[in-house]
Amino acid sequence: MGEIKNTPETEETGREALIRFHGIGKTFGRVRALTDINFSFLRGECVGIAGHNGAGKSTLMAVLAGVFEPTQGHIEVDGESLPGYDANAARHAGVRCVFQELSLCANLSIAENMCIVHPQLRGRSWRRRATALMRAKLEEIFPGNGLSGNELVSDLTLTQRQMVEIARGFTITDTPVRLVILDEPTSSLDAHTAEQLLAFVRKAAQGGITCLLITHMLGEIQRVADRVIVMRDGSIVSVLARDNLSRKAIILAMGQHLEVDKASADQRARLQRADGPEYQWALGAGRRTKIDASRGEVIGFAGLAGQGQTEALLAIYEAATSRGAGRAKVAFVAGDRGRDGVFPVWSIAQNLDLRWLGGGMAEAGRAGAKRLPIRGLVDFAAARAVVEAWRVKIGIRGASMNAGILSLSGGNQQKVLFARALASDADLILMDDPTRGVDVGTKRDIYQLVRDEAAKGRTFIWYTTENEELTYCDRTYVFRSASVTRLLHADECTEEALLAASFEEHAA
Incomplete structure (x- = not known):
């Protein structure tokens, strides 16, 4: 699909423009992040924004939110x-932003976090007003969420923090909310909670609020967007109207191939379970939750968010790495990369080869390098070889490998965490929603890597909030209230079965 010239509108909509971009460009030193952006954000429309990691989506939104000043061009309001x-x-124009990397202060309560972006909430009754506003907006967007507004943010799950951040962005105090930027808002939400948000977004747009939805979940864009901006290499390469909107059209405009076909269970090169499972764990109170996995299996964890899946992964990690005869080599891909994954003051390369610093026992044979020396010495040449091999293999874009990890987009940071795990010598790899914020092309590559590594005998346990990804798993454990309600095999893992199991009580 050829590139098109950027135009303010692709069709006459009858809506007035709220904000117009005229020739907007943004550079960071020698890096050109945005080039000649011309676009009008219309009142009361939902605009989907698609593109691969590093395409310039987040930079464009940072300019719109006033975080970055454009290097060239001008903006009309x-x-x-x-x-x-x-x-x-x-802010005076009514722009609010929910960034991909959540900005809540963990040591403050929900109400106190509300006051950070709404300083008008002051005086004797500020806490009561902030709590009431937050509870009302949470209930409007996410009915039945169960939050009171007084909780400490550090005690919330990642899903709950995402919900609070979204509700805070839509809350009105002194100035009206006219445009809300949602950057990967459903990346930490389960299917049910994501549907609640999408329904609210459509309602908000119909009420006159312009909503910008940046997401790699193309199905969500199809359901709610009036128009879709497709970005590539810092430019808008296509603007798709709702009438012409399809998953195939978006992917082709991104310059990506369609995702690979899902292999059926009998086509996967898995090691047989003839000798029984390689790993077995009894988790939770009373050890009622039983999990097992064989060499070469890909095991899925599913269910509504916050039902104990991440806790189960952590318990498995602790059990597998504890001293004893059953100690295993384990790698963990964190879902909350900001809190548990990246080291923000380290470079991309240092974050990727982190396991090499733990005593030199990691094997780099998978990446074509030699084993590192032991006794705390690091072979830097071998480390650089591993870093470069995985940079190419997983397509990390956007900066030199010696640049800081935070110079990468969120999706590219997630790639680094994934590469870190696969570059290790781990036989068991635990993944906590590893494709969160990753573009469709990279997801395809990750799925292929998982299958290839599983065929070599590596075992994967994969928690995902995207039900579609569970079709890549051999078996899936569905969780509710920290217990397994059902075990589904690959051919049983349908949307209907997952939804039914997500609301079941613990299976006896």
């Missing part, structure tokens, strides 16, 4: 050019 467009101008 309500038809008036604003040469000094910054965060204050964006």
Whole structure:
């Protein structure tokens, strides 16, 4: 699909433009993040934004939110050019943003976090007002969420923190909310909670609020977007109207191939379970939750978010690495990369080869390098070879490997964590929603890597909030209230079966 010239609108919609971008460009030193962006964000529409990791989506939204000042071009609000467009101008224009990397302060309560972005909540009754506003908005967006508004953020699950961040963005205090940027808002939500959010987004757009949805979940874009911006290499290469919207059209505009066919269970090169499972665990209170896995299996964890899947992964990690005869080599791919995954002051390369610093016992044979020396010495040449091999293999884009890890987009940071695990000598790899914020092309590559590594005898236990990904698993344990309600084999793992099992009580 050829590139098109950026135009303010692709069709006459009858809506007025809220904010217009005219020739917007943004550079960081020698890196050109955005080039000649021309687009009008119309009142009361939902705009989907698609593109591979590093395509410029988050940078574009940071300019719209006033976080970054454009290097070239100008921005109009309500038809008036604003040469000094910054965060204050964006807020006055009614722009709110829910960034992909959550910005809540963990040591503060939900109500206190509300006051950070709504300083008008002050005076004697500020806490009561903040709590009431947050509870009302949470209930409007996520009915039955169970949050009171007084909880400490550090005690919330990743899903609950995402919900709070979204509700805070839509809350109205002194100025009206006119445009809300949602950057990967469902990346930490289960299917049920994500549907609640999408229904609210459509309702908000119909009520006159412009909603921008950046997501790699193309099905979500199809359901709610009036138009879709497709970005590649810092430019808008296509604007798709709702009438012409399809998953295939979006992927082709991104310059990606369609995802690989899902292999059936009998086609996968798995080691047989003739000798019984390689790993067995009894988890939870009373050890009622039984999990087992064989060499070469891909095991899925499913269910509504916050039902004990991550805790089960952590318990398995602790059991597998504890001293004793059954100690295993384990790698863990964190889902909450900001808190549990990346080391923010380290480089991309240092984050990727982290396991090499733990005594030199990691084997790099999978990446074509030699074994590192023991006794704390590091073979830096071998380490560089592993880093470069995995950079190419998994397609980490956007910066030199010696640059800071935070210079990468969220999706590319997730790739580094995935590469870190696969570059290790681990036989058991635990993955906590590893494709969160990763584009469709990279997901395809990750699925293929998982299958290839499983065929070599590595075992994967994979918690995912995307039900579609469970079709790549040999077996799936469905969780509810920290217990397994059902075990589904590959051919049984349908949307209907997963939903039914997610609301079942513990299976006896």
